[in-house]
Amino acid sequence: MRVQLLPSTFDSQGHATSEQRLTCFLIDECVAVDAGSIALALTAEQRERVRDIIVTHPHMDHIASLPIFIDDLFETLKSPVRIYATPEVIELLERDIFNWNVYPRFSELKNEFGPVMEYVPIPAGEEFRIAHLTVRAVSVNHIVPTVGLVVSDGKSIVAFSSDTAETDEFWNVINRAPHIDALLIEASFPDSMAKLAEVSARFGQAESQRPGHSRGTHKASLPSNGYR
Numbered sequence: 001m002r003v004q005l006l007p008s009t010f011d012s013q014g015h016a017t018s019e020q021r022l023t024c025f026l027i028d029e030c031v032a033v034d035a036g037s038i039a040l041a042l043t044a045e046q047r048e049r050v051r052d053i054i055v056t057h058p059h060m061d062h063i064a065s066l067p068i069f070i071d072d073l074f075e076t077l078k079s080p081v082r083i084y085a086t087p088e089v090i091e092l093l094e095r096d097i098f099n100w101n102v103y104p105r106f107s108e109l110k111n112e113f114g115p116v117m118e119y120v121p122i123p124a125g126e127e128f129r130i131a132h133l134t135v136r137a138v139s140v141n142h143i144v145p146t147v148g149l150v151v152s153d154g155k156s157i158v159a160f161s162s163d164t165a166e167t168d169e170f171w172n173v174i175n176r177a178p179h180i181d182a183l184l185i186e187a188s189f190p191d192s193m194a195k196l197a198e199v200s201a202r203f204g205q206a207e208s209q210r211p212g213h214s215r216g217t218h219k220a221s222l223p224s225n226g227y228r
């Protein structure tokens, strides 16, 4: 399985920098996990391939350019962009983003080929299929309904924590997996901002690096970049 973290900031030459303000992972060139930078950093070929997007929760750094992505592709989409999310997250997206005030309700709109966006509700705790992948969404501990993800292509298994503070179920699911090849944890704060991490239900650096969360897996934390 190939996992790419899409960049979200660029220098004056247009090269991606290591500052990671938005979250969007691309799996095997076709399935996105969250959509923070999806409209900013995909290549033209990737834009043609990505039609399945899992939204772990509706915070802006995870969905910032999702409406722009659909807007950009609106006239050319021959099949809808499918948004996989829990019913709670779908409700929040419809209420707060695709509400005709912030953005059009794309789930009600069609182009000449048909619908441009559709929701696929995902059950937390149960496995479901997206493209060639098997995915399990696990509820984690954040200030809005949020899921972490355990994704398998039949050979490799990769886990994404999304935004969470201390959480048991996610680690229990990981520890029951036959193997974990990569674990991607979001760390939003340096240790000096531990209090803010606590009130916003996110990991600081110390929590994300603490041993015992999981069993001998490779961990890769995103850079800290303040409140989100």
Ligand SMILES: [Zn+2]
Binding pocket: 057, 059, 142, 163, 228
């Ligand atoms: Zn969040």
